[in-house]
Amino acid sequence: MKKLNIGLAGLGRLGKEYGKNIQFKIPNANLVAVCSLVEEELAYAKKELEVSDTYSNYESMLEHPNMDAVVIITSTNSHAEHIIKAMQSGLHVFCEKPLSIDIENCLKVEEEAKKYSNLIVMIGFNRRYDPSYVDAKKTIIENKVGKPFFVRSQTVDKDIWAPFQVSFVKTSGGVFHDFNVHDVDLARWYIGSEVKRLWSQGGAYRFKEFGDLGDADNTFVFCEFEDGSMALLGASRTSSYGHDTFTEIIGTEGKLTIGNPPSKNRVQISDKHGVRNECNETFYDRFKDSFLIQVQDFVNSVLEGKQPECNLENATKATIVTCAMTESFKTKGIVEIKDIMP
Ligand SMILES: NC(=O)c1ccc[n+]([C@@H]2O[C@H](COP(=O)([O-])OP(=O)(O)OC[C@H]3O[C@@H](n4cnc5c(N)ncnc54)[C@H](O)[C@@H]3O)[C@@H](O)[C@H]2O)c1
DSSP: OOOEEEEEEOOSTTHHHHHHIIIIIOTTEEEEEEEOSOHHHHHHHHHHSOOOEEESSHHHHHTOTTOSEEEEOSOGGGHHHHHHHHHHTTOEEEEESOSOSSHHHHHHHHHHHGGGTTSOEEEEOGGGGSHHHHHHHHHHHTTSSOSEEEEEEEEEEEGGGHHHHHHHHHHHOOHIIIIIHHHHHHHHHHHOSOEEEEEEEEEOSSOHHHHHTTOOSEEEEEEEETTSOEEEEEEEEEESSOOOOEEEEEETTEEEEESSSOBSSSOOEEETTEEEOOBOSSHHHHHHHHHHHHHHHHHHHHHHTOOOSSOHHHHHHHHHHHHHHHHHHHHOSOEEHHHHOO
């Protein structure tokens, strides 16, 4: 069997999970090198991921003699630079969302990628690989709910992660780029049109620290699409009960709802507190399968020489919308997408 040799950049919260998937669960991939700025993470990789070639410098890892592709799970503010350097080293690239929090940077990566049409470059939007979200897309294509004209989607994290998220804001670009980029991608995917104008509202209702950084702990954004469709996209960092990602798609002849209630499984508990379902603790508990399916698709796509749907153009379009969301939140006014284009 032909196998893809992968170098992994970033071994933090999500990078470790990618490392386990690539090394132990993807039959046609080898994890040959890893890179992190954190020494303990490199020691973890040697012991737990069984990788001998570890690097504390990204550029040095790119010179590894036996590497076909790089998987980039580094902090958001370094994605664009890391993608460009990987392409210049002749390596195929998978990078976690978002491509960048800056439209100019997204366009710069797209421009550079034109020089390397032989390389596969994929930006991870894992919800497109979640079986329920995939099933909803198939149902729309089969015209079972008519033409979608409204998407309501939210990304909601459990409150216990908020202190970590405060430190994350500096590199992640804030809640619209970090959380809502998923909902934007889904709304574009299901509606099949681009956002024309939007209006963001929100605030730091519980964790004032986000307000001090110009960010929020709860937001809603109302979007109008070029074809007249609508989306209401929300984000929250204050759920007391768990991770609560939810999406509703209303079509002209029916509706689809994904993740309501946000149950961990199909067990319903009836006891002295009432009748209830347990909830997932984290995004990873909810979307574990999708992350594995997604990176398997990247490996297969490189080995078969086909570009996956989650390409640079798609990622740029999502960032354009999250930039507009951030701008509207700051100015408290309606933002037209055409007005923020460079
Ligand atoms: N798809 C999702 O639902 C989802 C969920 C969580 C995180 N993410 C994305 O994954 C990325 C990483 O998130 P995380 O929570 O794992 O972050 P993290 O802070 O836990 O880890 C970041 C890692 O990147 C490494 N790193 C940073 N800059 C580097 C550099 N210049 N060279 C080499 N290594 C560098 C750090 O050493 C660390 O290992 C972010 O871009 C985030 O948006 C996506």
